[in-house]
Structures are given as C-alpha cells and as structure tokens.
Amino acid sequence: MAAENNNSIYIPLEGVESDHCALIVDKGLSKVQDITSHKVELNNNRAVITANDELEVVPNAVKAIRDLGYDVDTVKKNFPVLNMTCASCASSSQSILENQPGVVKVAVNYANTTAQIEYIPTITDPEKLKAALQSIGYDLMIDESEEAKDALEDLHQKKYKALKNKTIFAILFSVPTVVIGMFFMNMPFANYIMWALATPVVLISGQQFFINAWKQAKHGSANMDTLVAMSTGIAYLFSVFNTLFPDFWHSKGLHPHVYFEAAAVVIAFILLGKLLEEKAKGNTSSAIKK
Numbered sequence: 001m002a003a004e005n006n007n008s009i010y011i012p013l014e015g016v017e018s019d020h021c022a023l024i025v026d027k028g029l030s031k032v033q034d035i036t037s038h039k040v041e042l043n044n045n046r047a048v049i050t051a052n053d054e055l056e057v058v059p060n061a062v063k064a065i066r067d068l069g070y071d072v073d074t075v076k077k078n079f080p081v082l083n084m085t086c087a088s089c090a091s092s093s094q095s096i097l098e099n100q101p102g103v104v105k106v107a108v109n110y111a112n113t114t115a116q117i118e119y120i121p122t123i124t125d126p127e128k129l130k131a132a133l134q135s136i137g138y139d140l141m142i143d144e145s146e147e148a149k150d151a152l153e154d155l156h157q158k159k160y161k162a163l164k165n166k167t168i169f170a171i172l173f174s175v176p177t178v179v180i181g182m183f184f185m186n187m188p189f190a191n192y193i194m195w196a197l198a199t200p201v202v203l204i205s206g207q208q209f210f211i212n213a214w215k216q217a218k219h220g221s222a223n224m225d226t227l228v229a230m231s232t233g234i235a236y237l238f239s240v241f242n243t244l245f246p247d248f249w250h251s252k253g254l255h256p257h258v259y260f261e262a263a264a265v266v267i268a269f270i271l272l273g274k275l276l277e278e279k280a281k282g283n284t285s286s287a288i289k290k
Contacts, residue, residue: 009054009101010122011047011061012073016040021070028068032060046122054101058120062104074104076118079126080141081133084113085212085274088223092216093138100124100132115140137215160278167275170205170268173197174261181261191243191258198260202236206267232266235259 016022022040029038029047034057038049047065051057062072081093090110097106097115102123108115117129126142133140177197180190206228213229216222242249242256249256 007050009049009051009058011049011058011065011120012122013040013045013047013065014071014073016042016045016070018042024068025065025070028064029061032057032064035061055099058102058123059104062120072104072120074118075121076116077126078114078116079129081108081113081115082139082141083137083212084110085208086110086224089138089225092136092221092223093133095221096132096136096219097129100129103129136219136221137212156278160275163271163275163278166205167268167271170201170264170271173201173205174264174268177201177261177264181258191239191260194258194260195240195243198236198239198264201264201267202232205271206232209267209270228266228270232263235263235266239263 013025016025019042022042025047026038026040029035029040029049034052036050036052038047040047047061049057049061062074065072081090084090084093087110090108093115094106094108097103097108097117100119102120103117104120105118106115119125119129126140130140130142174197177194180187180194180197184190209225209228210233212223212225216226236259239258239260242258246256
C-alpha cells in the first residue's frame with residue numbers, strides 16, 4: 001500500500017474497535033474498484049484511501065464498509081434549494097451535488113424544493129455544496145437558524161410578488177400583440193407595433209429564462225428554461241429580421257411572416273403557470289405549518 005499523500009481521502013469509521021475489525025475493513029476496501037491505496041487507522045477511527053476517481057470511489061467505499069457490518073460517520077441533512085424553476089432543475093441540482101467530493105447520497109425534491117444530502121464531513125461541508133449549486137444558478141440555504149427560516153419565508157413571499165408583477169406585465173403587453181397579429185396584421189406599421197409590444201415581454205419578463213439557460217449551457221446541461229429561451233428567442237430574432245429586411249423573402253417569392261405574438265404569449269403563459277405553481281406551494285406550506 002502506498003504512503004499517505006496530499007490526495008488522501010479520510011473516511012471516519014464507526015464500529016471498528018479492534019485490529020481484526022480493521023483488517024476486515026481493509027480487505028473490503030481492497031475490493032473496491034479504482035482505489036489505488038488503502039489502510040485503516042484504528043487509533044484515529046478512520047480509513048485512508050487514495051483513488052483514481054474520488055467522485056465514484058467514495059460512495060462505493062462507504063457502501064463496501066456498510067456491507068461488512070460497520071458504518072461511516074456521515075451527516076444527513078435537508079437543505080432548501082433556491083431558484084429551481086422546473087423538475088429538470090431538480091435533476092440538474094441533484095447531478096451537480098452528486099458530483100461533489102465527499103457526497104454519499106443526494107435526493108432533490110422539486111415539490112418541496114429541498115435537497116436531502118448525506119456527506120462525509122471530513123471531505124466536504126455545506127459551504128462547498130452551496131458554492132457548487134451557485135455555479136449553475138441555484139442556491140442552497142445552509143443557515144438553519146429560526147431567523148434564516150423566517151428570512152426564507154420572506155424571500156418566497158417577495159419572489160411570489162415579483163413573479164406576479166412580471167406575469168401581469170407580460171399579459172398586458174401580450175394581449176394587444178396577439179390581437180394585432182391575429183386580426184390587424186395588415187394595418188400600417190403592424191410589425192413595428194408588435195415588435196415594440198413584444199420586446200419588453202421577451203427582454204424584461206422573460207429575462208430569467210435566458211439567464212438560467214446560459215448558466216445551464218456553460219455546464220453542458222439544459223432544462224425547461226433552455227427550451228423557453230431557445231423557442232422565444234429564435235421566434236423573436238426571426239421576426240426582427242423579417243421586420244427589418246422583408247425584401248430578403250420577397251426576392252424569393254415568400255411572405256416575411258413575424259411571430260412576435262408567439263414569443264410574447266409563450267412567456268406570458270409560462271409565467272402564469274409558474275405563478276399558479278408558487279401559489280399552490282405557498283398554500284401547501286401554510287397548511288403544513290398549521
């Protein structure tokens with residue numbers, strides 16, 4: 001077995017109380033794939049391992065130790081996850097947390113916006129997990145004080161009010177855009193009027209979709225925000241091009257259609273759905289508290 005080095009992983013042990021127990025655990029670790037060196041320090045109640053792939057090895061090592069009848073000192077906690085907008089966000093959050101060193105098991109629940117995390121405190125901590133989620137646009141509420149819980153409730157209320165205002169704003173601008181696009185498309189400057197009405201919906205009300213989609217893209221993943229951003233963004237940009245350069249299509253014998261109303265309505269409807277969802281979650285939380 002190799003000597004201890006800077007890449008050593010320390011796994012705190014429970015129930016390993018004799019040299020015989022230590023030998024059993026050490027032999028069990030030798031069977032775990034990708035472990036390059038291993039030893040059990042009985043006096044320190046820990047196993048010291050080095051590995052080619054720490055992310056895969058740690059959960060497998062913990063499982064191997066538990067299968068032998070011993071245990072590992074881990075921390076199991078539920079943390080609120082912030083900024084999730086769809087079930088895919090829960091999947092992305094879970095994936096990024098599972099890929100953090102020292103994490104044994106993760107389950108992210110979108111319905112109650114919490115993450116149940118089991119981790120080894122000698123390898124990672126809530127601050128590192130929080131930073132990992134922040135890198136892809138989400139956040140982890142690691143402060144467990146009563147003040148923090150009240151602050152979280154206030155944050156949810158502010159988020160609901162902001163979403164409500166954004167939704168009303170989107171609907172107010174979307175309705176005339178649809179009316180013009182469906183019934184008055186041949187009126188003078190119709191395209192420019194729809195452009196003016198759709199722009200604040202796409203760039204202001206829909207801003208969060210584009211920001212979240214970009215954060216997901218930087219990490220090679222996608223969620224519902226990606227779909228919304230791509231569909232509305234392409235429809236909007238295509239319509240802008242057709243408004244400014246209609247002769248491009250006329251020269252090909254085609255009519256330059258615009259889809260400003262589609263981009264605006266999609267954002268308005270999705271925001272409305274999110275608003276109803278947030279209201280339902282708030283009612284459920286209040287019922288549980290009562």
